[in-house]
Amino acid sequence: MKEKIYTIPVSDAFAEDCECPLCVLEKKLENECIEYALGPSLMEPDMRQETNEKGFCKDHFEAMFNSQANRLGLALMIDTFMQEKNKKFQNIFNARVASLEKDANSGLMKNISNKISSKQTETDKLVQELVGELDKIEHSCSICSKLEHTMDRYIDVIFYLYFREPDFREVFDSKKGFCLKHLKQLLVSTKKYLNTSETAIFTKKLMEMQITNLNRVEKEVDWFTKKFDYRYNDAPWGNSKDAVLRSIQKIRGNSNLKQ
Ligand SMILES: [Zn+2]
Ligand SMILES: [Zn+2]
Structure with missing residues (x-):
């Protein structure tokens, strides 16, 4: 059964x-x-870890906000979610910010040859990583x-x-x-x-x-x-x-x- x-x-x-x-x-x-998300889940460390990682999609943020229930609980989840994601963006950015300076000063010939060879520059890598992280946020919801x-x-x-x-x-x-x-x-x-x-x-x-x-x-x-x-x-x-x-x-x- x-x-x-x-x-x-x-x-x-x-x-x-x-x-x-x-x-x-x-x-x-x-x-x-x-x-559950606005109630018991707030006290569960495992659940908090999951909501920090996945967050919520637009529909479920709307549903939680519009329910008017436990605005403080919702704020606490948003706060820790944002702390985690903000740190992540900062780390990705910091790791390649120096190469941005370098690529910013690429000369005309370098710009053309990179375009033709579709060689992945350090800037491309940074953009790709950022988009990857944003994709994850866009498609995840606990x-x-x-x-x-x-x-x-x-x-x-x-x-x-x-x-x-x-x-x-x-x-x-x-x-x-x-x-x-x-x-x-x-x-x-x-x-x-x-x-x-x-x-x-x-x-x-x-x-x-x-x-x-x-x-x-x-x-x-x-x-x-x-x-x-x-x-x-x-x-x-x-x-x-x-x-x-x-x-x-x-x-x-x-x-x-x-x-
Ligand atoms: Zn959702
Ligand atoms: Zn159906």
């Missing part, structure tokens, strides 16, 4: 009527991670890492339950499909967790369900547009009132859309 810590949230998410159960799982997990890791655990559990628990399979097959991001994640993960026949069985069911439901959402959006035509004034809205919101979620997954 798979660990309960993952099976319970999976079963709960699949019990909800929604456009993507993985979005439900992800949103809940994300909220927990944000709460909450995103945690989400990625735990979502992978959830997917492992989903496959496990699908092939071993007939009740779960029945629930799974009765869903409305997934957002495109999580559809891709499920398809990509078959390689890691399923054998050939399992992959074929799962992909057939998944794609039948997905295509049916993508068509349903498209028709709901289409009906929404028709409702702006006076000829359809008196026709019922059906499921189309929130079709624009749900279609965006279907295409892009969790989004902060206001009703």
